[in-house]
Amino acid sequence: MNKQVFGLIGLGVMGQNFVQNVERNGFSVAVYNRSSETTEKFIAGPAAGKNIKPAYTLKEFVDSLESPRRIMLLVKAGAPVDATIQQLIPLLDKGDLIIDGGNSFFTDTERRAKELESQGFNFFGMGVSGGEEGALWGPSLMPGGSRDAYKEVEPIMKAVAAKAEEDGESCVTYIGPGGSGHYVKMVHNGIEYGDMQLIAEAYDLLKQALGLSAQQFHEIFAEWNKGELSSFLIEVTANVFKKLDEETGKPLVDVILDKAGQKGTGKWMSINALDLGSAIPTITSAVDGRILSSQKEERVNAASILTGPTKKYEGSSQKLIDAVRDALYASKICSYAQGMSLLKRASEEYNYNLDLGIIAKIWRAGCIIRARFLNDITNAYNRNNELPNLLVDGEFQKTIDARQDAWRSVIKSAIDLGVPMPAMSASLAYYDSYRSERLPANLIQAQRDFFGAHTFERIDKPGIFHADWEVK
Ligand code: 6PG
Numbered sequence: 255m256n257k258q259v260f261g262l263i264g265l266g267v268m269g270q271n272f273v274q275n276v277e278r279n280g281f282s283v284a285v286y287n288r289s290s291e292t293t294e295k296f297i298a299g300p301a302a303g304k305n306i307k308p309a310y311t312l313k314e315f316v317d318s319l320e321s322p323r324r325i326m327l328l329v330k331a332g333a334p335v336d337a338t339i340q341q342l343i344p345l346l347d348k349g350d351l352i353i354d355g356g357n358s359f360f361t362d363t364e365r366r367a368k369e370l371e372s373q374g375f376n377f378f379g380m381g382v383s384g385g386e387e388g389a390l391w392g393p394s395l396m397p398g399g400s401r402d403a404y405k406e407v408e409p410i411m412k413a414v415a416a417k418a419e420e421d422g423e424s425c426v427t428y429i430g431p432g433g434s435g436h437y438v439k440m441v442h443n444g445i446e447y448g449d450m451q452l453i454a455e456a457y458d459l460l461k462q463a464l465g466l467s468a469q470q471f472h473e474i475f476a477e478w479n480k481g482e483l484s485s486f487l488i489e490v491t492a493n494v495f496k497k498l499d500e501e502t503g504k505p506l507v508d509v510i511l512d513k514a515g516q517k518g519t520g521k522w523m524s525i526n527a528l529d530l531g532s533a534i535p536t537i538t539s540a541v542d543g544r545i546l547s548s549q550k551e552e553r554v555n556a557a558s559i560l561t562g563p564t565k566k567y568e569g570s571s572q573k574l575i576d577a578v579r580d581a582l583y584a585s586k587i588c589s590y591a592q593g594m595s596l597l598k599r600a601s602e603e604y605n606y607n608l609d610l611g612i613i614a615k616i617w618r619a620g621c622i623i624r625a626r627f628l629n630d631i632t633n634a635y636n637r638n639n640e641l642p643n644l645l646v647d648g649e650f651q652k653t654i655d656a657r658q659d660a661w662r663s664v665i666k667s668a669i670d671l672g673v674p675m676p677a678m679s680a681s682l683a684y685y686d687s688y689r690s691e692r693l694p695a696n697l698i699q700a701q702r703d704f705f706g707a708h709t710f711e712r713i714d715k716p717g718i719f720h721a722d723w724e725v726k
Pocket of ligand 1: 382446519520
């Protein structure tokens, strides 16, 4: 009997779509799901007539796969991944490969890789981005694990991944060892949080300053999507503004409660960045923005107590719209600069040997942060693979230079009107900090030495110093 080439466990929407994508690209598939009802429905529905073989026990599933087996898990991150692996192990042969395609925390992936590799199995943590549509028609894939094991699945992954418009290249590459694939996916998600918050702030300022309608916002974002901001998230935003609520007839966005949810990947990135000592203030502001938004009841109470400015915006509407577009782009560059710097730092810390230019390349299509501007990031790394920060690339430097007056004017308007722009302000402060030859940390060092004898270095000679701060 012919065995199936690829196995998938976990028939949620992502799993069902991914499997159809694999099969459409000419690879036979076996599927297993904990509840057999879901499997039956899938086989009778979307999988009908396709080379997708159902299995109703894990043994039947494992036996139906050719060796070395390639088994992908799309189950909930956390304990379900460990539980599934534990059930699989007694049924597998050495050399078989398990791929975890969920949003697992990278240290869990490191641990699982070590455990499984020590028992002779191969293990991959693979970031999968692009939501349900991406899984079906072409996601961006970030696989991390042993390079040799990747060869076993490379043709499948290359076939199913999204293809970049510019050159038709598949949006997948071998990322690196251990948990690197999930690490890169975590950074992708943090950047996603930053992008979303920056877009929301742009909307908020324009709404509060100019009182624009949903239709006007639709037109503005659709216009922005034709230029340098062209990206999936700007396109999604433009489309969000078109949708009317079926119950009230109002724009749906206006009846949605302003409490943002999160599953934690952005928060993980902020925690890890603090651990590694790499500043990502825009992304952390985005996480904080979601947290503050979720404290709705407290905010409603505070709104009736705390005051802000009463000023109205009096300038030209079009001028503000254009300035916000420029501020959004400059802020976005700073946010990606932070994300890429963290990747660089993590690559050193965990020996991931990441190629930042290629990572930007595989984000060009399929994933949530796909954007025209990712080509510019790849080009920057092609010019200098050792770039310490995207901001010092000549082209990005010029791009920011041309927009910084507008950027500053937008933040000033937000301050004058009392509109919170935490992520945009954080981007600007990052830019101003990074370009400062001298920061006020001399004073912090003096304070530390004053109250705790923590010592300091001097600008005029090497060594470690402590002063007697008592002034006689
Ligand atoms: C993707 C997304 C996805 C993520 C959701 C929800 O790349 O397809 O990043 O993996 O889970 O966007 O994330 P939050 O619930 O944390 O907003």
